[in-house]
Amino acid sequence: FNARLDLNKICLRMKKPLVEGGTVGFKGHVQIIIPEGSGLEYKDREREIDNMVETRLWEITEMEYPVYFEAQKRIEELEEEIENIKEEKITPLIQKLRKEIELVFDWKHAPELLDQTPCYRCLVPIPPADDKLVAACTLKGLPRNRNHCVIKAEVNFEKEFGHIPDLNDNIEVLKLKEIAQQELNELRERVFNENVPPEVRESLTQEEIEEWKKNIKETFGSDYNFEEMENILGNKIAAIQTVSSIISSIESQEALKLLFRVKGRNIGPPMDPPYVNYNGVYGQFDHLNIIKRDDCLACGNIEGEENVQIVVPFDADVGYIFEAMEISEHKLDPELWMITNPMTKEIYWNPYMPSLKDPNIKLTALKIKSNDIVTLTPLGKALIESEIKKYNVVIAFM
Ligand SMILES: [Zn+2]
Structure with missing residues (x-):
């Protein structure tokens, strides 16, 4: 505690932001601290103004704004009326439906609803095509997108030098980049010729032709850079360590609860809905209600x-x-x-x-x-x- 208090003081004095975090048992917290004068932007101006307007509304008196209070009173009356209508006409129906469902729930719905979730395959009915397939295909066909060009370049590289490029060797990556760039240029050229055949080209102004070329260039992206070769061939998307650790921590937490449950002990309910997205950019968790597919190839009633x-x-x-x-x-x-x-x-x-x-x-x-x-x-x-x-x-x- 003392270390944290000291650190807090130092950060305030130095006008540096601080992220504090801790866990106690199964609860955790994270606090961000932005001292006055740090030069960082934090809150949204419009939202703060809205909040203050809201506060002001609470402070005004009936003497000042009788119309506002009249309106509020009328709203309250209407809300009471809504409640009465619900009570009289809607609640009885809800109770009736509930009784009906309760009668059949245990045998009709509980087995598939209560104690199972959709499986992994429910979300991936058709697995995306493997990179190997695209690679085999580039041998026969023409690259149709940016990634194909790099895969094709790898194939060409191997043909020319007798081995696949070593991505740790800068000279080889540069050579690969050069070949891929050549493929990309040819792809742009092909698409240009498909869209603007010679007979059409005659009727276009130089500006219109340049416009076409610019659009095509934008469609397939700018020239390659060094890192892209490795990312495409290694099929690597830059892993963000912080996000990996957040996700793996949540996984461990859920695994722990499930393990206890398997052993007949309850230390808390497993995550429900069973799927959560975490967005590290906005610090937001979104739970998704996923659906079990009857035609799932893994858990559904389709076999073979x-x-x-x-x-x-x-x-x-x-x-x-x-x-x-x-x-x-x-x-x-x-x-x-x-x-x-x-x-x-x-x-x-x-x-x-x-x-x-x-x-x-x-x-x-x-x-x-x-x-x-x-x-x-x-x-x-x-x-x-x-x-x-x-x-x-x-x-x-x-
Ligand atoms: Zn399934």
């Missing part, structure tokens, strides 16, 4: 299905679907799986029918668009052996 997202190049063919599935760790034998359109039931691939067994048919020729879903179902031996009886595959064009 799996959702997968794959990334394919624009000119991908039917055979590539199996390649992409293999890269996303669902290796399927093309001789034993059928591909269909779940909406129209059109068959895209059936190994048992020679006329429907052409791996070189382009997906675009089959009118498959980006984010369309195809269904993969097992045949013959796979039908018996595969645990998964149906893949719902989202096809994303790169």
